[in-house]
Amino acid sequence: MKSIISTIAVSIFFLSTPLVAEQSKKSTDTNTEDQQSVVPITGVKAEAVQKVDDMQKLTQEIVDSLFSFSELGFQEYETQKYLTVLLEKNGFTVEKGVSGMPSSWWATWQSKIPGGPVIALGSDVDGIPKASQKPGVAWREPLVEGAPGHGEGHNSGQAVNIIAALAVKEIMERENLPGTLVLWPGIAEELVAAKAYFARDGRFDDVDAVLFTHVSNNLQTSWGNPQGTGLVSVEYNFEGIAAHGAGDPWKGRSALDAVELMNVAWNFRREHLRPLQRSHYVIVDGGDQPNVVPAKATVWYFVREITAAHIRENFATLHRIAEGAAMMTDTKMSRRIIGAAWPRHFNKPIAERMNANIEAIGLPQWDEKDQAYAVALQTLMGAEKKEGLATQLKGLQAPPEKPISGGSDDIGDVSWVVPTVTLRFPSNVKGLQGHHWSSAMTMATPIAHKGATAGAKVMAATILDLMMEPKLLEDANTYFKDEQLKEITYEPFISAEDKPAIEKNTEIMAQFKPALEKFYYDAKKYPTYLDQLGVKYPELEKPTGME
Ligand SMILES: [Zn+2]
Numbered sequence: 001m002k003s004i005i006s007t008i009a010v011s012i013f014f015l016s017t018p019l020v021a022e023q024s025k026k027s028t029d030t031n032t033e034d035q036q037s038v039v040p041i042t043g044v045k046a047e048a049v050q051k052v053d054d055m056q057k058l059t060q061e062i063v064d065s066l067f068s069f070s071e072l073g074f075q076e077y078e079t080q081k082y083l084t085v086l087l088e089k090n091g092f093t094v095e096k097g098v099s100g101m102p103s104s105w106w107a108t109w110q111s112k113i114p115g116g117p118v119i120a121l122g123s124d125v126d127g128i129p130k131a132s133q134k135p136g137v138a139w140r141e142p143l144v145e146g147a148p149g150h151g152e153g154h155n156s157g158q159a160v161n162i163i164a165a166l167a168v169k170e171i172m173e174r175e176n177l178p179g180t181l182v183l184w185p186g187i188a189e190e191l192v193a194a195k196a197y198f199a200r201d202g203r204f205d206d207v208d209a210v211l212f213t214h215v216s217n218n219l220q221t222s223w224g225n226p227q228g229t230g231l232v233s234v235e236y237n238f239e240g241i242a243a244h245g246a247g248d249p250w251k252g253r254s255a256l257d258a259v260e261l262m263n264v265a266w267n268f269r270r271e272h273l274r275p276l277q278r279s280h281y282v283i284v285d286g287g288d289q290p291n292v293v294p295a296k297a298t299v300w301y302f303v304r305e306i307t308a309a310h311i312r313e314n315f316a317t318l319h320r321i322a323e324g325a326a327m328m329t330d331t332k333m334s335r336r337i338i339g340a341a342w343p344r345h346f347n348k349p350i351a352e353r354m355n356a357n358i359e360a361i362g363l364p365q366w367d368e369k370d371q372a373y374a375v376a377l378q379t380l381m382g383a384e385k386k387e388g389l390a391t392q393l394k395g396l397q398a399p400p401e402k403p404i405s406g407g408s409d410d411i412g413d414v415s416w417v418v419p420t421v422t423l424r425f426p427s428n429v430k431g432l433q434g435h436h437w438s439s440a441m442t443m444a445t446p447i448a449h450k451g452a453t454a455g456a457k458v459m460a461a462t463i464l465d466l467m468m469e470p471k472l473l474e475d476a477n478t479y480f481k482d483e484q485l486k487e488i489t490y491e492p493f494i495s496a497e498d499k500p501a502i503e504k505n506t507e508i509m510a511q512f513k514p515a516l517e518k519f520y521y522d523a524k525k526y527p528t529y530l531d532q533l534g535v536k537y538p539e540l541e542k543p544t545g546m547e
Pocket residue numbers: 124152154189214
């Protein structure tokens with residue numbers, strides 16, 4: 001980062017109406033010292049927040065368009081086309097196909113004044129297999145039976161980042177602020193298969209801070225190592241000898257036998273692993289037909305643990321088991337790393353500043369329709385509490401005292417090469433099932449749009465803080481070097497030779513794309529995607545006669 005010209009502060013003017021949301025009271029379980037005093041957002045930050053409000057139509061169009069594309073990891077081509085056209089139209093320079101991933105891109109805008117901070121904004125874009133779902137209705141109804149859909153809500157984060165960037169860019173241009181904005185996608189996050197490659201290839205070398213966004217059911221950020229795990233995602237391939245299953249099976253060596261023995265061994269071993277581990281597998285290739293001894297078979301594992309050291313240990317155990325399975329069956333074994341995620345660590349000074357902006361901006365104003373829909377979905381899914389949408393902020397999340405297991409995100413690798421935080425924004429409903437069609441139901445409704453707008457406001461305010469206050473970036477860097485990296489050295493799980501698994505999901509998308517195309521959102525013809533689908537939001541009662 002180059003130092004910021006000191007005269008900038010002079011040109012900042014202050015608006016008379018500070019933005020403090022009515023709903024931004026913190027719940028009681030967070031630190032109490034600043035509970036009564038929410039710092040209002042003023043000046044250019046208030047202006048940026050207003051600009052985000054003015055762009056609500058574009059926010060809705062981005063969220064709805066990505067929802068309608070329903071693309072899986074490494075196949076995000078419609079998403080890429082739509083977003084890169086939008087970014088180029090708005091003055092960003094776009095590079096496509098970075099880090100050997102054809103569906104990826106890297107968009108950069110640099111202010112005319114040289115130097116200044118480089119702030120990179122990221123968010124995932126891929127969907128979930130078999131999660132196709134009509135939005136705005138309170139019952140199961142796929143748009144296309146068996147097709148992928150946004151059952152994780154990854155259609156919303158790019159809108160948060162792009163709208164925030166557009167608001168900030170306009171102000172930076174007018175105020176002659178030096179600095180660079182980078183917009184990048186989390187490709188194939190559901191395969192945990194891209195961000196470690198971006199980090200490995202030096203994509204963040206010149207970046208001062210990364211602000212990442214992810215859909216949630218509240219507006220929140222955290223610092224340190226949050227709940228969840230890191231992982232290695234790895235395929236084991238076995239090669240045997242084909243033979244007639246009845247004629248001369250003794251001549252065959254079954255690769256499927258090796259896969260089954262490997263799985264049995266791992267399932268026995270589970271008892272002797274730390275309870276915090278999570279591991280799961282699918283058999284990607286189990287042979288072709290029963291009367292042909294399978295000459296080839298592949299099993300795909302996710303090995304998750306809380307610390308990088310424990311992930312490495314379990315991965316080594318899994319590898320030995322694979323070697324044992326090959327030995328037992330006289331087959332050949334090879335492995336291929338599909339993806340990896342280091343356990344996350346988020347930057348404290350940036351998270352604290354982002355949280356101050358969250359408190360000033362507050363949660364969206366949900367209306368009765370939004371709340372009725374949220375409760376209907378919680379009822380449908382048997383959620384523990386049918387409490388509707390969040391109306392209270394949860395406050396800044398500190399690291400849990402004892403580690404809590406759970407999912408992973410390859411933003412972990414990014415967080416070990418550059419100061420990083422994740423903003424969670426409220427475009428979805430608490431109590432629904434993750435990686436499931438129920439988590440797609442709100443994702444093209446006013447709930448998703450309002451949640452993304454709230455997120456974009458926080459992002460815009462935080463980007464401006466980072467652009468205008470050299471001390472904040474200095475503090476972020478000090479924390480990163482002196483606290484985060486003090487005891488742990490980042491050693492990626494992927495090597496220089498590993499390549500992204502870009503062939504993944506090719507066949508599924510080829511199968512469903514023709515049917516999904518009929519459902520692509522046409523923003524020129526319809527105000528919203530719900531209008532295009534003829535949904536009178538919210539539709540709570542399943543029509544009679546429908547199966
Ligand atoms: Zn996700």
